[in-house]
Amino acid sequence: MPYHLFKCSESIPEREKHAVIKGEGEDLSDALPLGYLNTIPGTLSERGCAYCGAKHVIGTPMKDVIHLSHGPVGCTYDTWQTKRYISDNDNFQLKYTFATDMKEQHVVFGAEEQLRKSIKEAFAAFPDIKRMTIYQTCASALIGDDIEALANEIMDEMPDVDIFVCNSPGFGGPSQSGGHHKINIAWVNQKVGTVEPEIKSDYVINYVGEYNIQGDQEVMNDFFRRMGIQVLSTFTGNGSYDDLRGMHKAQLNVLECARSAEYICNELRVRYGIPRLDIDGFGFEPLSASLRKVATFFGIEDRAEAIISEETARWKPELEWYKARLQGKKVCLWPGGSKLWHWANAIHEEMGVEVVSVYTKFGHQGDMEKGISRCEVGALAIDDPNELEGMEAMETLKPDCIFTGKRPGEVAKKVRVPYLNAHAYHNGPWKGYEGWVRFARDIYDAVYSPIHELSLLDISKDEIPTDKGFVTRQMLSDVNLPAEVRDDPNLREYTGAIDSVARLREREYPEFVLTETGEADADASLKIGA
């Protein structure tokens, strides 16, 4: 597996150790990109900061909380439009953002009084919300405001409120990943064990590393609840502050994004003896295996099998329709951290696309181990790429579509490469069986949209054909398909609703059954299976 130095980075030779091409007959002991290191001077990173990782990735998806940044107002930028971690309480955490609005005078004279005033104002403005997280920023960290002391004073003064303090200033790590670590450890140190939750089932899990992007958590929760499993807390998408204080009472931590949340799972294992089971919520086969494993842990495999059969029968014909039309299309998996390994193999096997490159902005070497293992030979793996490297990779690899964030995605558009938003999705959720079909549909729409053909024409100099121009996606995607595939009556396009999450909120589930012996009630089992 040779290391790869981009032409555009020849003046930054240190970058060579951050990119690797997976070679035939080679393995992880031959080469592995460096990762989770300070960005090299001279390269323009696409990473976020440690504050962003703590607040915007992990903290803010908690739904019933006032999320207050103690810093300049600009630090609160990521809100409704850029983050799509929805919630079932009318998206309170997305609609409102709070900052102490630190300015130069506060840096000179201190900002604790400004913070005290902001806390009280926020609680007064939203009297139904009694929980708050306060996020330190670079500015408040540098002047040394004692946020904990102030939070304790407020809690003494207002006994009905509870405040969590997260000290993860922007400079507190090489990337947002430093903030993931800090908030994981801060939460388990400060809050876990401070509430005794109500246990309603014999089977109790924490669902960890899941942020409810466009409803992912609600899709997975639906499966767990159909299996009679109580999801005690979700860390943190659509998660409730007080539920997350009771994480210590779960029997199992089901871990989805190991990059952002393995720390709290590992600590819960050491401190409370709760084991950690890593799962994939993406892809029919990986998801089915994941549901089976959770069920095996509790001895309720029949319940998982019932769900797998039902969901596969409903959605597989639609996935196959897209797979036939996406066969051989080249894609780059360029997300932030975990999705490169969640998707690399499943998307190849279940949608037929060729993954020609994976990259991670803030992943560690462990993420690259997983990602490279799951890629096919020839894939280019890049750690913390700069914008020019991304451009060079697109010129070289000529992908049909890339999956990345908004900023590099907009760059891709300029060179007429379609992109899908890997962080916030296009028409998600993308988890679950239906979600995986929605992802396939989004890829199909991106790859075959006629707009990309049209955008290749330069109206200032190209001759614009007037005798043609009407094309449909079918004319583009079906033209080379064998008739038996094109006309296969067993395959069909996506038939779900525009909003696939709302109906889940209306769903009725069997009552959880809690027995003294720990044995599940047989009648309930039958009802759940049905």
Place this chain on the structure above:
Amino acid sequence: MTEEKQSEYMELLLDHIMKKCLWQFHSRAWDRERQNEHILGMTCDLLCGEEIVPSTPEDKCYYADALDLSRAYRNKFGWLDDLSAQEIRQVMQALREKLDYLTITGSLNEELTDTHY
């Protein structure tokens, strides 16, 4: 079973783990040793027809991964049906050594020996 055949079988089993599983990539060397030992050990026992009754939560977790892996192996690799228990144990031993090498002793991951999680 010849050494070549054993090696060929081992590589197929390894490829499945690397493409489909996540448990081998916990973040620390000691954690990977624990995962590899218990999950591959239980998988081997299951493939050899032995019954496993996990008792602790930790064991149940290993068992969940091991059961999934052993079923996938049986479904995917028909040649396992033709191997004796002793031959299966030989292949699994070789698999354990190779997996330990790739994920622990030969791994280039510089975080593996970090003393903190």
